[in-house]
Amino acid sequence: MKNLILSAAILAMSAGLAAAQTVRLGTEGAYPPYNFINDAGEVDGFERELGDELCKRAGLTCEWVTNDWDSIIPNLVSGNYDVIIAGMSITDERDKVIDFSQNYIPPAASAYAALKPDADVTSGVVAAQTATIQAGHVAESGATLLEYPTPDETVAAVRNGEADAVFADKDYLAPIVAESGGELVWAGEEVQLGGGVGLGLRESDTELRDKLDAAIQSMKDDGTLNPMITRWFGEAALVF
Incomplete structure (x- = not known):
């Protein structure tokens, strides 16, 4: 007991x-x-x-x-x-x-941001963060995928000419585009993922x-x- x-x-x-x-x-x-x-x-x-x-x-x-x-x-x-x-x-x-x-x-929507609105997001070079649903989408889209470990690096790739566009959550990109003073603009169509x-x-x-x-x-x-x-x-x- x-x-x-x-x-x-x-x-x-x-x-x-x-x-x-x-x-x-x-x-x-x-x-x-x-x-x-x-x-x-x-x-x-x-x-x-x-x-x-x-x-x-x-x-x-x-x-x-x-x-x-x-x-x-x-x-x-x-x-x-x-x-x-x-x-x-x-x-x-x-x-x-x-x-x-x-x-x-x-x-929510994912979106492309680029230096010009007619950037080639279907067969060009698109940056996305590694292991994201956006990276998976780009890999299957026909575009050339450039993967980066951080989201900041994906945006930097567009600014320095390594990529034609960045593809990410629109919620993440929206303030970056808004605060870029016109340097970055939306390109292509929004995509619903996840x-x-x-x-x-x-x-x-x-x-x-x-x-x-x-x-x-x-x-x-x-x-x-x-x-x-x-x-x-x-x-x-x-x-x-």
């Missing part, structure tokens, strides 16, 4: 420790306005505000971790952090490796996924998610 009571106590203690365990949120920190590093050296942006709110609603203690985009899925799977919150589009290919929450950004942006989790972490899923749904239900989206992406942003 004493052993049974002791075992029950240990199990209860273990459950309590597991509940109090810190959840590590992994992001790139280089994809504004989704996520970026501010002047204080801290993760900032739409996903910082969203992630903090989701953790609060789910009753989780969370901390932020930054990771390069091209290894962000492998390092989730290997346990370097517990959640990807990094502007990651939900795709069937990624869903074979990791699990996703419901989307917290609706499916199933929106969601949290990425290990397939085994179903309990954590369900908690965060419920938190996202609660923000949709009480009307707090849409104003957060428009505050970071502008009044023209797609909302739920």
